[in-house]
Amino acid sequence: MQGFFSLVSCFQTQSEPAFCGLATLSVVLNALRIDPGRRWKGPWRWFDESMLDCCEHLDTVRTKGITFGKVACLAHCSGADVRPFRADQATLADLRRHLVRCASSQDCHLVVSYHRKLLGQTGTGHFSPIGGYHAGEDMALILDVARFKYPPHWVPLPLLWEAMNTIDEATGLLRGFMLISRNNGAPSLICTVSCRDESWQSMAKYCIEDVPNLLKDESVDSVLTILSRIVNHLPPNAGNLIKWVIEVRRKEEGGSRLNGEANEIPFLKEKVLQQIRDTKLFRLLHKLQCSKQPCRSCSSSRDEDSIAQSAASVCCQGDALLNENLSTSNGFCIRETCSECVQVDDEGAKIFTTSSLVSEGNEQGVDKLSPISLSETCSCKSNSSNGTVKNPSSTDILTVLLLSLHPSTWLGIEGEKLKAEFQSLVSTDSLPDALKLEILHLRRQLRYLKACQEKEAYEDPLSNDAC
Numbered sequence: 001m002q003g004f005f006s007l008v009s010c011f012q013t014q015s016e017p018a019f020c021g022l023a024t025l026s027v028v029l030n031a032l033r034i035d036p037g038r039r040w041k042g043p044w045r046w047f048d049e050s051m052l053d054c055c056e057h058l059d060t061v062r063t064k065g066i067t068f069g070k071v072a073c074l075a076h077c078s079g080a081d082v083r084p085f086r087a088d089q090a091t092l093a094d095l096r097r098h099l100v101r102c103a104s105s106q107d108c109h110l111v112v113s114y115h116r117k118l119l120g121q122t123g124t125g126h127f128s129p130i131g132g133y134h135a136g137e138d139m140a141l142i143l144d145v146a147r148f149k150y151p152p153h154w155v156p157l158p159l160l161w162e163a164m165n166t167i168d169e170a171t172g173l174l175r176g177f178m179l180i181s182r183n184n185g186a187p188s189l190i191c192t193v194s195c196r197d198e199s200w201q202s203m204a205k206y207c208i209e210d211v212p213n214l215l216k217d218e219s220v221d222s223v224l225t226i227l228s229r230i231v232n233h234l235p236p237n238a239g240n241l242i243k244w245v246i247e248v249r250r251k252e253e254g255g256s257r258l259n260g261e262a263n264e265i266p267f268l269k270e271k272v273l274q275q276i277r278d279t280k281l282f283r284l285l286h287k288l289q290c291s292k293q294p295c296r297s298c299s300s301s302r303d304e305d306s307i308a309q310s311a312a313s314v315c316c317q318g319d320a321l322l323n324e325n326l327s328t329s330n331g332f333c334i335r336e337t338c339s340e341c342v343q344v345d346d347e348g349a350k351i352f353t354t355s356s357l358v359s360e361g362n363e364q365g366v367d368k369l370s371p372i373s374l375s376e377t378c379s380c381k382s383n384s385s386n387g388t389v390k391n392p393s394s395t396d397i398l399t400v401l402l403l404s405l406h407p408s409t410w411l412g413i414e415g416e417k418l419k420a421e422f423q424s425l426v427s428t429d430s431l432p433d434a435l436k437l438e439i440l441h442l443r444r445q446l447r448y449l450k451a452c453q454e455k456e457a458y459e460d461p462l463s464n465d466a467c
Helices: 002-008 020-031 058-064 068-077 092-103 157-164 199-214 223-232 260-277 280-292 306-322 394-404 416-426 433-456
Strands: 080-086 108-115 125-134 139-142 153-156 176-182 191-193 242-244 332-344 348-359 362-371
Touching: 002 020, 002 092, 002 108, 002 125, 020 068, 020 108, 020 125, 020 176, 068 080, 068 108, 068 176, 080 092, 092 108, 092 125, 092 157, 092 176, 108 157, 139 157, 153 157, 191 394, 199 223, 223 280, 223 416, 260 280, 260 394, 260 433, 280 394, 280 416, 394 433
Parallel strands: none
Antiparallel strands: 080 176, 108 125, 108 176, 125 139, 139 153, 191 242, 332 348, 348 362
């Protein structure tokens, strides 16, 4: 019952009849102490059903429920590690083994998707977390998030397995269970992926299907031709998928300075960005983009490349926020700011800036640590060969994306010599360790989105899994 205490401290009632999947996930994510990365109400950072909207629109979930696969994807996007098992991918013995481990720990929780009818209950498909296991009776404690209908109750595990081994009529797939734990991996420094809007579907298709097909042409006779085709055929909404993790850190509660780990992050960002710009791939992309579209000082005109526009917009917003250039008309107000020069070991002098930011009536402290020599005001003015690295440009982001695609992407290039030349260009073997970790992080995320997209081919996005 060790896992029970962390779950019950976050236990909540689903706010809508069809929100059992969202309520279950909120309970588990909060029990695992995962930071949602945004405020819930006022200054508090806490998962709520209304925040779990990136894999399915809330209006759709409200009327139709949510699928097993979408709940797993939503948990992953929210910062958790997820291991889903449909009933045809596991056995009763497997369920028992995983349940014993989860019930004996506060670091991993088990969520079940089952049909209520087999438990003698009203309703159809339902999600709930499991709060404990009684080995002597072989029973599981269901923390039913529909608390207006059923309190927490014990169920014989074989009966629960039978209820999971049922088909969701909306998808034609079996229900099952999933293990959700905290992702303790190092966060991405430069790029991450998000399926908060529908762009991830078109972008996943582009990475998986379109790019390999673009290369299967005898007219592709040089590396620059390959890169030009890739850039020219980016989906219109590509910039919504690849986003920069803005260098804004929340102060520690009660503290006035960044903690030691947060102090290092701006330097690590600079280091990785410089490593990106040292690659031959970046230099070629920079040359290609500059020849086709000179920098427009972060203008957002409609004919601008979408990924460049997104990167420029984000970098300018982050830079303006930390340099007091956003007025109340933009929804932000800098209440107070102070800066000081600090000496950092082996790094020389740096500017430490602390600000009090007021947004939507809420006040939050933000800190920034930057090189004292910074004179740029926008990342898209950055040069590929010199100058202080500050924020990522569209070329940085595109470089990381191409490096993150699976090596098999390039196997369709005609001509062995050209194929070898391009594979050498996008190889991660000789990359510095910091950049290699960044690439592997994004590659894992893209692989997960690929798996989600493949499931979507078999799952109707509308599910009847509403209690």
